[in-house]
């Protein structure tokens with residue numbers, strides 16, 4: 001109940017343009033500014049610098065250029081170009097070749113055919129340089145459109161890509177089966193968006209129970225699943241299930257977000273698990289940042305301290 005309230009509150013705040021203007025001015029202004037806890041920087045170069053340090057500590061990476069819900073195809077084209085440049089920069093930097101993209105940033109909401117085209121342009125360049133491209137999942141109105149777009153590129157022979165499914169959403173169990181039968185990879189998350197009760201579990205216990213059910217399915221019937229969570233109970237359930245079924249550590253990976261539960265990230269690497277960190281960057285960081293606050297309201301204290309520190 002508290003979880004749902006906190007998500008609603010922060011998602012409402014995320015729509016405030018004056019708060020966004022204020023936060024954008026101070027949140028990343030200095031190396032110590034509050035948003036830097038969760039965002040690797042405003043530029044690709046800053047993100048690559050942060051990524052190098054993460055890779056040096058034995059972790060894998062996926063880089064994400066923040067931005068979502070654009071309203072013109074010109075913006076979708078600009079985002080596509082940013083990803084094409086990012087691939088070149090990652091290649092030149094010699095770091096892990098993996099990026100995450102958001103369909104609405106590439107035009108899904110405006111023209112699905114243009115979005116498919118933009119994704120294919122990214123996948124083509126990615127493929128020629130041996131990159132993997134993860135397609136993030138946004139809120140429920142976009143799930144079917146995202147899976148349709150994904151099926152379309154998959155059926156055209158693109159294999160250097162995978163999707164994300166959210167255990168909070170009722171349909172995720174069926175989607176996990178369908179995507180796995182196609183032969184594609186899934187990143188399993190709980191779901192970052194506030195969704196209505198008609199389509200998604202509202203109680204944390206139900207979201208967690210679905211997460212464990214889908215994790216078990218993906219570990220046995222999926223293809224190199226990514227278990228993306230900071231929840232020690234989900235991680236322990238995965239380790240225990242892998243041990244019970246004799247699934248080797250190179251058949252799946254754990255994933256966490258930049259700046260969250262770094263203690264757990266380090267511990268998993270020390271135990272010999274594959275651990276990938278999602279490294280977001282860019283000027284459009286406000287909605288992503290607000291979702292992170294909604295997941296753990298204690299983060300607000302940390303932000304307030306940061307704002308007082310700016311003065």
Ligand code: FDA
Nearest residue numbers: 136137189190191192228229230231255256257278292295
């Ligand atoms: P849960 O929210 O239950 O948190 C478990 C524990 O983790 C907390 O008790 C706390 O210790 C810690 N924690 C979690 N969030 C924290 C935070 N913000 N600050 C500090 N501590 C925190 N979602 C989506 O809808 N579409 C997507 O494409 C993706 N992609 C994605 C990639 C990767 C690599 C990750 C790790 C996550 C996503 N998500 C996502 C986000 C995901 O859906 C979910 O919102 C967050 O991971 C939080 O859920 P947990 O599984 O961590 O559990």
